[in-house]
Amino acid sequence: MPISIASWNINSIRLRQNSVRKFLKTANPDILCLQETKCIDELLPLSVFEKLGYQYAASRGQKSYNGVLTLSKREIKKTSFLDMCGKGDARHVCIELMDGLKIHNFYIPAGGDIPDTKLNEKFNHKINFIEELKEKIFSHQQKKTVILGDFNIAPLPDDVWSHKALLNVVSHTEQETTLLRELMEKGKWVDVFRKHFPSGKLYSWWSYRARDWKISNRGRRLDHIWASPDLAKKSKECKIYSNIRGWDRPSDHVPILSVF
């Protein structure tokens, strides 16, 4: 039985609960992983999603900042959390389904403006976060596992509107893209979007600061779905819902979806 899994940085779940409903109705994924919910667990509008068939949820909420939430139509056997860098940030939640499939929902730090670990503590945090994933969490190859979310890194030249213009911009520096590639290679993770679309521009985020996001089209692919090799073989389809960036009061990220 196929399973469809989506990821979306929603930038406030309470402000955009109607957008989430609309997306769930049209795309109908089995699982939706949200990032930047900016909401404590007690205030999540979960009943709204229950009515649409998402009876199971796993959340790590936080007031004002971060926050991850995974909605599921399928029963969740186990939920776990990682406290990356020991900061207590709500940036990860993992669910395990009845068949043993594990889905890690991550919100990797954005990293601030200056791409220098000595001058910018936020960039240092981002680098340490990914180092920790590489050295401790995913240091060995895994099976039946999906890692997804807002990674805040556009790894390939075709993941940004201008490779040259963004080489010194946080999200596309060589330090970040090299580290992400090392993490990927260490666990033999497969970027399922690039499996289906090996070349050509792909974006999942467009800045709020453009006069017209569609006309300027200065996007970046910051959101990713990675699968362990056994699962990646069964990857059937990948979609980016770019049109959602044009909805009323949109998030700056759009949903991405994979079918296995």
Place this chain on the structure above:
DNA sequence: ATGGTAGGTCTCCTA
């Protein structure tokens, strides 16, 4: 090279 917008709020911090 610069400055542009959005969300939640500890009216500033984060993205």
